[in-house]
Amino acid sequence: MFDKIKEIFESECFVHEPHQLYDPIEYTLHLGGKRIRPYLLMTANQMFGGDDAHVRNAAIGIEVFHNFTLLHDDLMDKSPLRRGKPTVYCKWDENTAILSGDTMFALAWHYFLKQPTPRLQQILSCFNQTAIEVCEGQQYDMNFEHSSHVTIDEYMMMIRLKTAVLLAGALKIGALYAGAPEADIDHLYQFGIHLGLAFQLQDDLLDSYGDVAELGKQTGQDIRDNKKTYLILKALQTAPDNLRSELVDLFSATPDNSDDKVARVRQIYDQLNIRHNVEIAIDEEFSKARLHLDSIHLDDDKKQPLLNLITTLSGRKK
Amino acid sequence: MFDKIKEIFESECFVHEPHQLYDPIEYTLHLGGKRIRPYLLMTANQMFGGDDAHVRNAAIGIEVFHNFTLLHDDLMDKSPLRRGKPTVYCKWDENTAILSGDTMFALAWHYFLKQPTPRLQQILSCFNQTAIEVCEGQQYDMNFEHSSHVTIDEYMMMIRLKTAVLLAGALKIGALYAGAPEADIDHLYQFGIHLGLAFQLQDDLLDSYGDVAELGKQTGQDIRDNKKTYLILKALQTAPDNLRSELVDLFSATPDNSDDKVARVRQIYDQLNIRHNVEIAIDEEFSKARLHLDSIHLDDDKKQPLLNLITTLSGRKK
Numbered sequence: 358m359f360d361k362i363k364e365i366f367e368s369e370c371f372v373h374e375p376h377q378l379y380d381p382i383e384y385t386l387h388l389g390g391k392r393i394r395p396y397l398l399m400t401a402n403q404m405f406g407g408d409d410a411h412v413r414n415a416a417i418g419i420e421v422f423h424n425f426t427l428l429h430d431d432l433m434d435k436s437p438l439r440r441g442k443p444t445v446y447c448k449w450d451e452n453t454a455i456l457s458g459d460t461m462f463a464l465a466w467h468y469f470l471k472q473p474t475p476r477l478q479q480i481l482s483c484f485n486q487t488a489i490e491v492c493e494g495q496q497y498d499m500n501f502e503h504s505s506h507v508t509i510d511e512y513m514m515m516i517r518l519k520t521a522v523l524l525a526g527a528l529k530i531g532a533l534y535a536g537a538p539e540a541d542i543d544h545l546y547q548f549g550i551h552l553g554l555a556f557q558l559q560d561d562l563l564d565s566y567g568d569v570a571e572l573g574k575q576t577g578q579d580i581r582d583n584k585k586t587y588l589i590l591k592a593l594q595t596a597p598d599n600l601r602s603e604l605v606d607l608f609s610a611t612p613d614n615s616d617d618k619v620a621r622v623r624q625i626y627d628q629l630n631i632r633h634n635v636e637i638a639i640d641e642e643f644s645k646a647r648l649h650l651d652s653i654h655l656d657d658d659k660k661q662p663l664l665n666l667i668t669t670l671s672g673r674k675k
Numbered sequence: 676m677f678d679k680i681k682e683i684f685e686s687e688c689f690v691h692e693p694h695q696l697y698d699p700i701e702y703t704l705h706l707g708g709k710r711i712r713p714y715l716l717m718t719a720n721q722m723f724g725g726d727d728a729h730v731r732n733a734a735i736g737i738e739v740f741h742n743f744t745l746l747h748d749d750l751m752d753k754s755p756l757r758r759g760k761p762t763v764y765c766k767w768d769e770n771t772a773i774l775s776g777d778t779m780f781a782l783a784w785h786y787f788l789k790q791p792t793p794r795l796q797q798i799l800s801c802f803n804q805t806a807i808e809v810c811e812g813q814q815y816d817m818n819f820e821h822s823s824h825v826t827i828d829e830y831m832m833m834i835r836l837k838t839a840v841l842l843a844g845a846l847k848i849g850a851l852y853a854g855a856p857e858a859d860i861d862h863l864y865q866f867g868i869h870l871g872l873a874f875q876l877q878d879d880l881l882d883s884y885g886d887v888a889e890l891g892k893q894t895g896q897d898i899r900d901n902k903k904t905y906l907i908l909k910a911l912q913t914a915p916d917n918l919r920s921e922l923v924d925l926f927s928a929t930p931d932n933s934d935d936k937v938a939r940v941r942q943i944y945d946q947l948n949i950r951h952n953v954e955i956a957i958d959e960e961f962s963k964a965r966l967h968l969d970s971i972h973l974d975d976d977k978k979q980p981l982l983n984l985i986t987t988l989s990g991r992k993k
Contacts, residue, residue, distance in 0.1 A: 377817075378811060429773055429777060432773065456747070456751065456813055460810040462777065463807045466799070470799055470803055473796075481788055481799070485785055488784075489778060492696065493692075495774055500695055
């Protein structure tokens with residue numbers, strides 16, 4: 358399936374006039390990436406007996422939307438690199454990033470609207486609700502940067518909106534195209550939510566405990582950026598007073614040489630057994646995902662691709 | 676009708692959580708404005724026997740979209756004021772303007788999707804095509820800032836995309852909701868295009884020849900900003916070599932005291948009879964709009980509101 362999706366994106370042309378608007382779109386959509394959202398959409402559709410050809414455009418649409426959010430996020434976060442290449446706002450400029458991003462959002466709709474289906478309103482409403490929630494998630498993420506009191510519940514709500522709903526939405530849309538029953542769609546959606554939460558918690562964990570060689574990038578970046586993650590929030594929740602104060606101080610500073618800071622934060626994490634705590638939380642999310650998958654009224658062989666996905670993701674090192 | 680639309684916007688609440696995301700949306704949508712796009716949508720629907728209540732949400736949606744484009748345009752142009760109030764990026768910050776804008780685009784879809792209709796795909800495709808064209812128009816506008824060779828044809832293409840298609844799209848969508856015949860819809864769309872072109876050319880003219888008291892703002896701003904308008908392009912096209920050189924020089928400079936520059940450019944415009952030329956171009960667009968309106972198969976009394984609109988706009992002083 359991933360090969361098929363790769364082929365779809367390689368063969369799709371996003372070049373139009375004015376080229377100043379579409380070149381950055383073509384660049385962004387051909388940077389690569391895991392294409393996990395089109396995969397989920399097409400897999401869900403296949404599970405319920407849908408034809409791949411009937412969701413080709415929707416699969417493109419969901420990936421175009423995802424890349425639009427990355428494009429604007431990179432601008433808002435002032436990130437210089439994405440998938441090892443310069444981000445659009447760096448390679449071109451800020452206005453290009455704004456307007457090409459806006460156009461990508463419209464382009465996502467263009468692909469959805471090209472795909473005929475009797476459930477159009479329901480599919481588009483799901484897509485749009487997801488889009489709104491992703492924006493809300495990004496706003497909460499920005500709010501949390503400036504907040505000293507973020508609870509773990511608030512953090513989970515934020516990553517649900519920012520990351521999980523789009524994976525869940527991709528699955529739901531795929532199933533809607535195939536005409537799946539409502540009850541199954543609900544379980545599939547919840548499967549996607551918990552998969553997404555597990556995925557994000559893994560990202561948090563890998564930043565502190567990942568293998569530099571496997572990851573292909575520096576670890577500890579979240580700590581250097583004073584970014585709120587599950588790890589620091591769990592540490593603040595469970596630390597004794599003296600360590601909590603030290604963590605608060607460490608996460609308020611941006612020293613020139615941040616290696617010492619990263620080392621000290623990891624030492625505290627180890628002392629508080631944070632790695633184990635996060636691993637438990639991740640396993641819980643995967644288990645919940647698995648339970649929702651079990652509740653879907655389909656033969657096991659139909660569910661196999663999503664079961665395999667859990668297995669693959671559970672062991673991911675990057 | 677305008678009173679009814681005013682009431683719709685006054686009674687609509689755009690406040691949600693997170694308030695950091697929705698406060699700028701609420702602020703933008705309650706800044707006021709002419710609400711010409713909802714007016715066109717609702718009027719077109721009424722002309723063909725549609726019920727106002729059936730297009731209420733679509734009317735909100737088209738205005739939300741328009742205000743999203745203004746919000747992002749103000750950020751890209753670094754404009755400090757909109758309708759006499761601070762723009763979102765000034766009152767809050769750039770990231771808020773980006774993300775609240777993105778959310779407004781999604782919110783526009785939310786309103787369209789709330790409005791049930793048997794022609795949903797056609798209506799949404801028209802809306803989306805319009806949205807893409809508006810982005811393309813904004814890109815051409817930005818391109819032209821850095822280009823020394825813009826033809827009048829290119830300029831007309833740009834204002835068609837940036838301004839006219841949204842007026843035309845609003846009319847078409849209103850007519851689609853009412854189930855109007857295709858041929859009439861095509862004429863109504865073309866009516867909107869020419870109305871929009873006339874409207875933009877009037878804006879260009881008023882900037883140089885408007886009455887300061889009527890406008891409530893300084894004139895000559897386009898000249899101060901070296902902005903490409905119909906006036907300067909026509910002047911460059913018709914000027915003898917020496918005046919063309921002088922205009923090119925004037926439009927390359929940004930002097931501290933720009934009053935002398937504005938005065939000299941106006942003097943050249945007068946010498947070249949530019950005002951008269953633009954008035955002819957405006958009249959031509961209004962005439963074309965009128966011809967398309969005449970071709971619609973409806974009784975004259977049904978067309979009266981749009982005829983009145985031409986009359987009102989023809990005489991506008993601001």
